[in-house]
Amino acid sequence: MIRISLPDGSVKEVEAGTTILSVVESIGPRLAKAAVCALVDGELKDVRDPLIQDGSLTVLTKGEPQVLETIRHTASHVMAQAVKRLFPNAKLGIGPAIDEGFYYDFDLADSLTEDDLDKILAEMKTIISQDLPILRKELPVNEARELLQSLDENYKIELLDDLSEIEGETITFFEQGEFIDLCRGPHLQTTGMLASDAVKLPSVAGAYWRGDEKRPMLQRIYGTAWETKADLEAYEWRQEEAAKRDHRRLGKELELFSIHEEGGAGLVCWHPKGARLKRTIEEFWYQQHDLGGYEIVATPHIGKAQLWSISGHLDFYRDGMYSPMDIDGVDYYIKPMNCPYQILIYKTKGHSYRELPLRMAEMGTVYRYERSGVLHGLMRVRGFTIDDAHIICRPDQVDAEIRRVYAFSMTMLMAFGFEEFEIYLSTRPYEGKAVGDEAQWEQATDALRAALEDRGLPYKVDDGGGAFYGPKIDIKVKDTLGRSWQCSTIQFDFNLPNRFDMTYIAEDGKEHRPFMVHRALLGSLERFIGCLIEHYGGAFPVWLSPIQANVIPIADRHVDYAHEVAEKMKAAGIRATVNETSERMNAKIRTAQLQKIPYMMVVGDREQEADAVALRLRTEQDLGDMKVDDVIGLIRSKIESKAQDLT
Ligand SMILES: [Zn+2]
Ligand SMILES: [Zn+2]
Structure with missing residues (x-):
């Protein structure tokens, strides 16, 4: 007998080999019917899986986030079944659940069209309405091979050969109606547990078998599946929104940056407006670093x-x-990194313990090789600027410095309007050779953990996930669509101080090794700006907007006054331009709107007379006539407070 503990604290004693489902049936038939999958000691399992040893069991039903994987994996089987019904000669590749969906690879003579996808989806809906029971089967390896041979599934046989080495004697299959597939699960109990209005097949693409370009090219059908139609619609809205916010598209429309075939992939040219945005970020960054006790340095390329x-x-x-x-x-x-040069600066003279901590920072542009296939707009590039700093301190300063730099990075990220974060602590790797002694690792990790605990924000520990040279904190920001982007890293280094023989003279008059911490707050400036573009959909807060105000003269006779207004704005530190084109007023407003300029100021006879402007916002709100000085006051206050709103 084995002992299975349940979430309510009770324990069931059952024979080893009893399925999860029969344990759940003994709890309640309704729960058994609704069970999607289960967690056994935290591991996702199919409800037909046998329980083989003592452990904890949690049944998962719809409404819990972990069930999506099971739903999607089942949808991929239903899709494969539909494809086999429509194209009996199709050979199956693999069909996993992925982030927000699933795919299945097929070897098919004809290339699939949009029309085919519609037919496949319709057939999937039929299979769902047939509510076929999904059965789990275990077969000995030789029978499994015979089965796959009889089905002529040569790709599956190849997978079986790999599997049988790992799994030993038996291989699991899942069967629904006439369809059977080599698979570990987990799956739903019947095809009817899928919501047929929550499944879609957005696209098909080529994919090499096992990602190997020497192997056959298969056709990969991408699908998405959700619990409900409403969830599917929300997902589609996010997809559309993400496409609208794509920084590559907005980068072109807003004239922020370009990447040139002749110049090279992954190498970014900043246009005047993009460079203005970048400079605004940098100026804020320098100002904060001056206040934050950093020394600014610059090093060669x-x-x-x-x-x-x-x-x-x-x-x-x-x-x-x-x-x-x-x-x-x-x-x-x-240079791929800035650290070595900053260390050379440190080493040009001796340092007393009284001079520490030393915080050296630079906007350092580095170049790193990335495969051309992974390059993506500003997010993955080959040349980028890191807001890079190195903190060199005594052991007794480690705690305070880490607290300080963590608080600094949160302040910086929040200034840009980010409110949600994903925070990770990575600790000493278990395997391979970590440099530095046990005590150093412990002190550093404790300091990182204490800073995190102090702030009280939730964080995850990546146990053993640190680099060989030190533990670290990573901070990702979450954008408006809930996607996360890597920004800050606070990384201890027990390696470079040794390699460069960095020292300071301690109170005892002897040379000691300082602690060194690498840190970047925004990370890659290119990626950070890409992330800002997508987060705001190009409609930046006033302080970041490349052009903050656009003056729009109604007729030619108002152009001089328009310039007068713009000059006043510029003198007050507001980035203002005049639209002098011969376009009609409404077209000028539309142009400014498309450029996502926060404030539009229309000027005609009445405004000129009253030293005023008619103020419009990019949100299409009309604020009517306002005195120029009042508008300047309004915009200045939004810039200074880094406000998200315009009024
Ligand atoms: Zn499967
Ligand atoms: Zn560094």
């Missing part, structure tokens, strides 16, 4: 092989570096 050899980058980071260039017979590399 290339460095001798000797430097990258001392730092270890040539040994451990070569894949991320570009080929060397020859200068007077010596190899130079373009």
Whole structure:
């Protein structure tokens, strides 16, 4: 007998091998009917899976986030069944659940069209309405092979060969009606547990078998499946919204940046408006760092092989570096990181314990190799600027410094309007050689944890997920669509201080090794701006808007007055422009609206007379006539408070 503990604290004693479903049936028939899948000791299981040892059991029903994977995986089987009904010669590849959906790969003679996808979806709905029971089967390896051979599923046989080494004697299959598939599950109990109005097949694309370009190209049908129609619609809305907010599209429309075929993939050119945005961020960043006790430094873009050899980058980071260039017979590399040069600055003189902590920061542009296939707008590039700093401190300062830098990074990110975060603490790796002694790791990890606890925001621990040279905190921001983006990293380093033999003279008059922390708050400035563009859909808060106010003269005779207003605005530190084109007023308003300029100021005879403007917002709100000085006051207050609203 084995002991299965349930969430209410009770314990059931059952024979080993009893299925989860029969335990659930003994709890209640209604729960058994509604069961989608289960967690056994935290691991997702099919309800037909046998219980083999003592453990905890939680039944999952609809409404719980973990059930989506089971729903989607089942939808992928239903799709495969539909494809086999319509194209009996189709061979099956793999069909997993993925983030927000599922796919299945098929080897098919004809390429699938939109029309085919419609037919497949219609057939899926038939299968769902047939409410076929989904059965779990275990077969010995040889019978499994015979079955797959009789079905002529050569790709599955290849998978079986890999599986049988791992799984031993038996292989699981799931069967619904005439369809059977090699699979571990979990699956729903019947096809009818899927909501047929919550499934869609958005697209089909080519995919190499096992991602190997030497193997056959299969057709991958992407699908999405949700619990309810409303969930599907919400997902589709998010997709549309994400497409509208795509920073590559907005980057072009708002004239922020471009990437050129002739210049090279992943290399970004900032246009005047994008550069204005970037400069606004940088100016704020410099100002905050001056206030925050940092010293600003600047370092070269290339460095001798000797430097990258001392730092270890040539040994451990070569894949991320570009080929060397020859200068007077010596190899130079373009820098993938800023740290080594900042350390050289530290080492130009001796340091007393009284000078620490030393916080050195720079907007350092680095170049790292990324495969061309993964490059994506501003999010994945080959050249980018890191808001990079290194904190060098004594052991007794570690706690205070970490608290300080963590608070600093939250303040920075919140200034840009982010309110939700995902925070991770990564600790010492279990495998491989970690540098630094146990006590250092413990002190550093404790300091990171204490800072996190202090602030009280929830965080996750990536146990053993740290780099070999030190533990770290990562902070991701969540955007309006709930997607998260990597921004801040606070990373201890027990490696570089040794490699560069960094020291300070302690109170005992002897040389000691300082602690060093790498930190970036915004991370890659390129990615951060890409994220801001998508978060705001290009409609930035006033302080970040490349153009904050656009003056629109109604007729030619108002152009001089329009310039007078714009000059007054500029003198007050507001980025204002005049639309002098011969467009009609409504067209000018539309242009400003499309450029997402927060304030539009229409000027005609009446406004000129009264030293006023007719104020319109990009939200299409009309505030009527206002005195120029009052408008300046309003805009200034929005800039200074970094407000999200316009009024
Ligand atoms: Zn499956
Ligand atoms: Zn660094």
